[in-house]
Amino acid sequence: MFMSTPRFDILGQALADASRTRMLCELLDGRSYTNKELASAAGVTPPTATAHLQMLQSAGLVVSEKRGRCVFHRLASAEVAHTLEQLAAIAPSDHLHRAQQRKAGQLAPLRSCYDHFAGPLAVAMTGRFVELGLLVERNGGFEVIPAAEWDRLGVVLPGRPGRQPFARPCMDWTERRLHISGPLGRQLLSHALDAGWVKRQSVKRGLLLTTPGRAAFEQIIGLDTRSVVPELSPS
Known part of the structure; x- marks a missing residue:
């Protein structure tokens, strides 16, 4: 056959x-x-x-x-984006990319990966969710635990499990650690943009973290963004 x-x-x-x-x-x-x-x-x-x-x-x-x-x-599709990000995590970076990364400045600490956060701040955010018990790593994936913090972050949790994971672990290609993709990652980025917590740069994937965004992440999940994105961005 x-x-x-x-x-x-x-x-x-x-x-x-x-x-x-x-x-x-x-x-x-x-x-x-x-x-x-x-x-x-x-x-x-x-x-x-x-x-x-x-x-x-x-x-x-x-x-x-x-x-x-x-x-x-x-x-x-989002699946293509996810696959490319995973390949990037194991692919070598050439000298041209490294030069572009240095020139980009704030691109490295905070950026978007298709429809979700990526970069050091996204990794730190994911780690904080795990520390607070909002996310539980299980069987190579993330289980989302209902909590008031999700509502404050603009996340609407599903009433019942869907075919696709609500929170998908995505290997960050610069940090070699996990950040969140899937519907949860999409909602987090969408709400942050709508609320003015982050702003898109005119080019590339870089995101600017605003003063209200710093305050929101610190108040809601106790994340010290200055340890990851040291320089204040315009609000």
């Missing part, structure tokens, strides 16, 4: 180019970008970027949507 096998070779071909991986990293913030923007991020010409994007689309990693006169590209 013939059994189909995953086509890892197709994914391997799609990821086997530094320009394409830079485009994927740019798309990891969950937003959509034009061909020209991704070409700039990858350091290639727009025609070359088009060819790269076609390969990424064929591999099922990226989808494109036409809006008006422009075509925007984004990651195909």
Whole structure:
């Protein structure tokens, strides 16, 4: 009986180019970008970027949507984003990326990974949840314990378990420690943006932690954000 096998070779071909991986990293913030923007991020010409994007689309990693006169590209799904973040945790970083990270400044302490928090602050937040008993690590995953703190953080807990985990552990690629993804991670980031606790930077995945955000995390879960993000960001 013939059994189909995953086509890892197709994914391997799609990821086997530094320009394409830079485009994927740019798309990891969950937003959509034009061909020209991704070409700039990858350091290639727009025609070359088009060819790269076609390969990424064929591999099922990226989808494109036409809006008006422009075509925007984004990651195909949250599952793709999660997989790329896990691969990044074991992949070596080249000298160019390290130079970009130094130049980015506040990008490293706090950033977004598709639809959830990432970076040192996200790892510290996750650790604090575990310390407070709001999260329990069990069987390689997280169990969420109902508590008033979740409501104050803008999280609506599910009435019953769903098909997908509500809180999924995600290996942070710079910290090599876990942060939270899944619906819980998505709600935390969404509420923080809506409440003005964090603000998106105009480029890249960096997030700016505001003064109200520092106060909220300290008051609700006792997290000393200054130990992770030392410099105050504009509120």
